[in-house]
Amino acid sequence: MADNFNVRLDEVKYYTPDACCKEQSWIGDYNRTYQAFLADPDGFWDGIARELDWFQPWDRVKEWNYPYARWFLNGKLNITHNCLDRHAHSQRRNKVALMWRGEDEGDEQIYTYRQLHQAVCRFANGLKRLGVGKGDRVCIYMPVVPEQVIAMLACARIGAIHSVVFGGFGVNALNQRIRGIEAKVVITADVTYRRGKAIPLKNIVEEAVVSAPSVERIVILRRDTDKPVELHPEMEVDYYDLTEGVDRECPAEPMDAEDPLFILYTSGTTGSPKGIVHTCGGYTVGTYYTTKYVFDVKDSDVYWCTADPGWITGHSYGVYGPLLNGATCLIAEATPDYPDPGTWWNLIEEYGVTIFYTAPTAIRMFMRVGEEWPNRCNLSSLRVLGSVGEPLNPEAFEWYYRTIGKDRCPIVDTWWQTETGMHMLTTMIGEPMRPGFVGKPIPGVVADVVDMEGNSCPPGTGGLLVVKEPWPSMMRTVWNDDERYRKYWNTIPGCYTAADLAVKDKDGYIMVIGRSDDLIVVAGHNIGTAEVESALVSHEAVAEAAVIGKPDAMKGNVIKAFVILKDGRQPGDKLKNDLVYHVRMTLGPIAIPSEIEFVQSLPKTRSGKIMRRVLKAQELGMDPGDISTLEE
Ligand code: 6R9
DSSP states (O other), rough: OOOBBBBBOSSSBBBBBOHHHTTTTTSHHHHHHHHHHHHHHHHHHHHHHTTTSBOOOSEEEEEETTTTEEEEOOEEEOOIIIIIHHHHTTTTTTEEEEEOSSSSTTOEEEEEEEHHHHHHHHHHHHHHHHTTTTTTTEEEEEEEEEEHHHHHHHHHHHOEEEEETTOOOOHHHHHHHHHHHHHHHHEEESEEETTTTEEEEEHHHHHHHTTOTTTTEEEEOOOOOOOSSOOOTTTTTTTTTTGGTOOSOOOOOOEEETEEEEEEOOOOHHHHHEEEEEEEHHHHHHHHHHHHSSSSSOTTEEEEOOSOOSSHIIIIIIIIHHHHHHEEEEEEEEEEEEEEEHHHHHHHHHHHEEEEEEEEHHHHHHHHOOTTTHHHHHTTTTTEEESSSSOOHHHHHHHIIIIITTHHHHHHHHBBTTTSOOOOOOEEEEEBBBBTTEEEETTTOOOOETTTSSSSSOOOEEEEEESOOTTSSSOEOOOTTHHHHHHHHHHHTTTTEEEEEEEEOOSEEEEEESSSSSEEEETTEEEEEEHHHHHHHTTTEEEEEEEEEEEETEEEEEEEEEEEEOOTTSSSSHHHHHHHHHHHHHHHHOOSEEEEEEEEEOOTTTTSSSSHHHOOOOOOTTTOOOOBBBBB
């Protein structure tokens, strides 16, 4: 827990960006904007919401009935009207909205705002043909292709609630999520391409829907036109056949600000993953605002967020936020080091990317392979660099700043979560940057580092990172499990607890240290210990399992599993491989342990809970802390 760990704060180092980037930025002066927000929080959000199109204005900005908030009460809007129609019916009509790049150079697709509008309307009409309507849940399990974005927007267009599942998840993870939301339709593709290989997705879906009776139809994007996969007509329909002969217009469904927009699953510390619910009004306002002000998006920008829309970063800053701002967005089905570690830098040069948003794990990988790769490319188009997903350590910050940003580009290290929907902490453009520290709450957010009683921690003393006031894009509930929602607000009275440990410096800059719970952040992806453990235990040879995160220079953390075998089962390398394979098949490649140790027993509390903290301390040669609850 948040024991007091003292961080050395005496080696203070700030980077001060060029003054003109502050003068020309949307945010202008951070302190002044923050004070204006504090003086009139509702007025602040009201002003931002007015920059968007609403079918009906709101009566009140917010209603706070702890821990439940409602925002923009009785306001009616549709996020896709704001992402598409607003631009397609203005001088941005022929502006490029979406550029997609596959692994091969020739694989490219480009949509203007007008074209994207039309593609979304057509697919939305296709979904209507299948009987999908407002409030129905649709699962999207696709690779990073334009049709993935189009499917999300088409759902939002007609008021269906989408739930995107990352294409790297396996059968069980997908099945659990489809059943959780009782999806009516699943949208998928025949294959995803990775490192030159076609990886089939359709068969995973077919297995995942077997025990999911809610699913009526599977829509399949057939990418491999040479060998089109066969469709089972009673259930399966081709993506493009569905839009044959449909109208190119599909009016955007007027949605109440508080209607759900999407559900996105995130790993829980115990039990099953949580379906985080975001709503139409607040999420639109929050992602529009942060994309505009944190990244400083202007009409001339070319924006690239490397996250897959299967994660919240891809939702908020790969799709919705940039389209709400009428930006030109690049998406790529590209692995950072395939065919070589120059791929991403080539894309930046080729497309003239100006705003680049990625994760520390990628930055550290590029650091390791050397700066000759980015140095071969002309990266002078870049003007803003972003980071998200895990702490950006000072070494990675400096490398990113010098080698990629050439000492010119501000770095916005953004702290936020699936649950928060939008950026919460960062160093706004123009403010001095402190490597290792994300920065301060953005205007619109009240956050602090506190002890278990909710008292503000003095500078240098670690505590829990909390948010003290509601914000528009906060999650509204956990799908079908409101109890778990209330937990976020009940741990520390009056505060939203993010389960991250943090420390502040004397200037109020916040350093995020890591999770205070049993989530393991591997390469920027949250993985619940519970999920990996239950996958291991579902193997016939395993009696019990416990997993921990082990610090890793590249991935932030890797997973180590401790496994007790059933009587009579022999440990060995073959079994280790079997277990890794088993986890890969059930949860997907992102959750596989990189180390497995066979043990005779596991440290447990008297109530039978595995003390992962003790395992971790042993593993890392640290003091395990209080072990008074440890069983004999
Ligand atoms: C957006 C996203 C959330 C968790 C969060 C924290 C970690 C995210 C961070 C960061 C340090 C940053 N995290 N951004 N840690 N610095 N800039 O990643 O959402 O997948 O829900 O993960 O990721 O631990 O609590 P999500």
